[in-house]
Amino acid sequence: MNAFGLAPLLLIFPVIGVLFNGLVGRKFVEADREIGEKWTGWFGTIMAFSAFAVAVSLFFSLQANGHHAEVVHLFDWINIPSAGFHVPWAMRIDTLSVTMMLVVTGVGSLIHIYAIGYMHGDKDFSRFFAYLNLFLFFMLILVSGSSYLMLFVGWEGVGLCSFLLIGFWFSFVDKNGVWKNANAARKAFVVNRIGDFGIVLAVILTFWAFGSLEFDVVFETALEMFKSKEPLLLFGQEVAFGSVVTAITALFLLGATGKSAQIPLYVWLPDAMAGPTPVSALIHAATMVTSGIYLIVRSNTLFEMARLSVGSELLFGVISTPDLVALVGASTALLAGLIAFTQFDIKGVLAYSTVSQLGFMIAAVGMGAYVAGMFHLMMHAFFKALLFMSAGSVIHGMEHGHHHLHDHDDDDFDPQDMRTMGGLRNRMNITSVVYIIGALALAGIVPLAGFWSKDEILAHASANDGGIFTAVYVMLVIAAISTAFYMGRQLKMVFFGEPRHAAAAHAEESSNLMTYPLIALAALAIVGGLANLPHFAAEHGAEAGGFSYLALEHWLEHSLHAFELTEEHVLHMPHTPIQIQWSVAIISTILAVGSISLAFFVIYKDTSKANSAPDPLQKTPIWWTSVLPLNTLYMDYFIPAFNRMAKWVAISLDWVFWHDFVHNRLVRDMFVTFAAFTSSVLDQKGVDGIVNGVASTTRRLSGFLRQTESGYVRSYALSIFMGAVLLVIYFMFATAG
Amino acid sequence: MESNQFNVILTLLVFFPLIGALLILFLKQMGHESDELVKRVATAVSAIALGIAVIVLFMFDKNIPGLQLVDKGDWIPLWGISYYLGVDGLSILMLLLTGFISLLAIISSWKTITEQVPQYYAFMLLLQAGMTGVFLAQDLFLFYVFWEFTLIPMYFLIGIWGGQQRVYASIKFFLYTMAGSLLMLLGILYIGTTADTFSLTALIAGREAFADVQNWLFLGFAIAFAIKVPVFPFHSWLPDAHTQAPTAGSIVLAGVLLKMGTYGFLRFNIPLFPQAAIKYAPMIAVLAIIGIIYGAIVSFAQTDMKKLVAYSSISHLGFVMLGIFSLNEAGIEGAILQGVNHGLSTGALFFAVGLIYERRHTREMKEFGGIWRAMPLYSVLTLIVVLSSMGLPGLNGFVGEFTILLGSMGSPVLGPVFTAFATTGVILAAVYLLWMFQRVFMGPLDNPKNMILEKISKRELFIMLAFLIFIFWIGIAPSGYFGLMDSTVASLVQSIGLP
Amino acid sequence: MSEITINSYVILSTILFVIGALGVLLRRNAIIVFMSIEMMLNAANLLFVAFSRHLGNLDGQVLVFFVITVAAAEVAVGLALIVAIFRTKKSIDIDTLNLMKG
């Protein structure tokens, strides 16, 4: 069966959802809240599921098609014949994009269901679902676009949706009078735009270097140029091919650091948690933030070519871009993992954890372990979405508990603060179970999903010698330990021990609409690892006992051209071990279990303390990571400096100097002075000697002339007559003489 | 001399609004004091003029690079001045934009203008006629006449129906632009007397005749156009004119009048003085980039919404200038389209600001906040316009900006460094536009005056939707627009003679 | 007395013309101003006819014919104007018509 013709439906379903919820949804909800919420919520959800169904059908079509990529042309977009620039709207259906589609629509659908329960009672219920569907639409454009420009459309579109969804509760003002949600939304957009700066330049450079933006053409042209080893004629001068590829990939990296929240642009993601929790789960954990990884995986050919650049073609002459990618990823993983220690906000921990895990993925793709990166991306989508939504469920429970209290004497109550929680496993059974599953998966405990994917990345780092691999390996291991530690800390603080606040004692389990998706995701988090199990035995049989090992690896190979090149021995990629590295696996498991235990039984042993008690770690250097990072630098120094600069330019330079002084004072006054001088010389009998400029001169002149304007017709006639007589006299004697 | 040709459609296009203006004044003279009738007549006349422009579009053959539908006859044969109208790929979009923006501007003033109504609409129609003439004139002298003619109605529109400091703003606008165009007049007279003709096609064919002084001539024309655009540092009249003009005046000013400057560069500077254009291109591109960044930074620090939008024009037109002086197909086509985009986006932004100004009689951003709660539909529409102005892919602004950036990087006279600096404008656009959007539309609805705002009316909705249709259309399927200008631009670029 | 030449007619018509002009310039009664204008026209007509005779050419007479026609039209309109002015101003003193006063 070939269902590629259905591909446009993938985009059409979400659009229908947007239109329905955006145009008429509000009326439904306003007419009858209960029924209206059902209609709008389920309509959006069904559209998401329909898109998922299309993605599944595309999956099977690809299977049937022998995994050959298919490009579905929709219609022309930008077409400038004389410049040779042609970009259509077209969808590229290959194994990579279908993988992303399945993750996006699958996890997205579950989150839609969850959101029906979570957003219950919100006055902008339908608007929320319109945004969610809009997000799906743009995310699907991002992953299915057949060219870099279409990818960029999705890239910016999801940024927009992120802005809208973070700012969903834009009216919210915190107790300091700060517009927290609105500010976070704007911050996210602007920081992402810094990344987009890189993407735009990279895309344009790609066009001029390779003459097209279609993935197929770009990679093929690049390959030919790479093989010919001749310099490129670009912008009127010869440029080494390696330099061009290095520049393009470096700019792509800048874009990826923005969208995937890496150093130095990760600062927006923690703030983004101000948005509703389903948004945090969908956009800021499972899908949108992984688009940076998708971009790099998609451009794997270019990155691998850049890895082979030598000498001056390297970035700053020192390091190749994939190596830089790996280092950025690893250091982000480490730094964010440490910052997560210091968070008290239940979503704050998860936010930094997300940054850290994205670092893992970026490090993986930087090392050339593209499949491992994608594998971790999928697994992370499962368990992080699970964790966020469970956290949302906890927050809901805490709010319920708070409402049950009759004395609202503590207005400062924050339902997200872990210090007010404790012992919730007794009040919220399902949530606590799925949360623990998710946390263990994240921590990398056998045999949950996170173990397999993280282990593959670590194995890759350890199996290749030299260069940056050792450094990356060390950093990632420490990051993995810290992951286990902060998740242990969180579990202990939230679910175990005694309630530290009356609200926690009265917390309630959430509705089925919220818990069922959690259970589904928990199941995925348990068995997800099967998607890419490594070989346990030494022999390399692809099939063993009817179960295919390394399924994802074989599946994605068809889209990763760098692998094809490896086979032709053009490129020399670092190899990924396809059988389990027992040493790495055992060490990381021991460390993970150990650090969870450390958090659980040693450092946070005594959790019955009052919620104002300081954290035991507060005196250790680890704590300082929270004040060190870039956010402070940006927020306290860079942005105020920019504001001051802008004010100075606008007020002093442009208005006071250029507008008022130069134009209104200098130019005008010089003219007036000139005119005044002229008039005082011409007008010796001037009343005051110096007269104020041409205006008053004109006025006096006109005052004089005005006296001749008696308004009497006869006076005018007299003037005319005088003129006539004079003319006659002139002609008489001029002609006669 | 070329032979005379008669094709009355373009003449009709120019003079139809003029007849409409006379009709309105005649109605007033006849004592029909009813403003309703005047509004209807003005709207109908403008709509018919737009209809004629659309007919021109259908008669237009996009495969012909040269002038089409030419209407040509002697005017002052003694000095080689002719009445010479024609349309080609450079002007066809501008014609449609003029008709479209003028019509919407007229509709947008139905409720806002209550005093001296007949004169107001007469001036609007005169302005439309003048602008159409500017885009059609193919004779330097005729062009100059139309060029100056547009100043007069705009002067009165600002000076009579403007804000508090309207007299100051209108005089500044008038003198500033007038001073610039005097240099152009000198250039025109020099060229015309040297070559004994003012016909543009003849002059381009014989441009070698004044090749030795073309640097001076280029500067004379360039300053006139640069003031109109405005290119940094000639922008000082713009914030005054925009903040003081009535809403419809701002829409037309930003939508069409500024495009006359960029159009002038394309129509005259580049084909007449190609060597000078190549020589000065990097300098102008630097000014354009300064304009992009400077305009954005200054916008960011504004507290008055309309002033913010006005300064953003400087930034956006910087992109247009950059595209023009890329001197290649992508850059110039992007610049023309971006001109249209700026007309639509900024026109719509001015309309949106005017809409809320009508309700609150203030434009200070600190007076607002949480408008989304009070006027949800209006806010969503404005958001789309803001996004289009920011260059969100899928909307019109992106197509233009991207094409310009593409052109500037591949340009034989510019290069990647220019592109890199210009692209920072994309970041800054997000900074200042989102700042405005956040201050006005997001946040809590805590000012009691904002809680009782009247919802958007059907007429206002119509205008916004009219803008949005094109914002989406150009964003999603701009090929047709590029197709209209492609052959003309290709031949223009070829005539520059760069490798 | 010698034969009268064209010169005499020139002088005569000039005198008539000047008298008419003085009437226009000095009288305030709008009707008399109009009569003076007619006088000036007649002076011109006289000269036309005189030259027509002098040059042996009928064109001068044709022109007089036109002048008379135009004068008739002018008088009709002018008098109508006077009537209209009188209605509003209750006067035909042209010095009361000084709205143009600067």
Add this chain to the structure above:
Amino acid sequence: MGNSFVFMLLAVIAVGSAIGMLVSRDAVHSALFLVLNFITIAVFYVVLNAPFLAMVQVTVYAGAIMVLFMFVIMLLGAERLRGMWGDRPSELVFAAFLGFLLVVTFLIALVMEGKTAVSANMIDSSPVALGLRLFEGYVFPFEVVGILLLSAMVGVVILTISNKRGKNV
């Protein structure tokens, strides 16, 4: 070009009646002086071999136009508007001076010309000849004048038509 005695006689009457018109305090008197003046000029036309024009002069000017004048004077009661001379003596002096200057200029010009012009022979100036001349060379102006008359007629009607409220003189 006529007998000098006849010329002098007619010239005196013409100038005298003109001055009479100028100085009369009563508009009716002025009008009558003007009629006299017109008739004198009609006689001049006869002398100058333009009998048809003389007839036109009498019927149109002395007849139609002057009747119109009288009619308006009677209608407005303007004959009572006496003493309407300008109240600015300087203007009077200046205008008189200018008039004098004009006359003197012509005199000087004629004197400087010096030659005594010889007149051409009499030509046929019958209405037939005049009409032929008119329609040979002046068809277009003739049409224009026709339109002018028509529009003057319309204009007069518009100007004098009483407005809706029936405000009448």
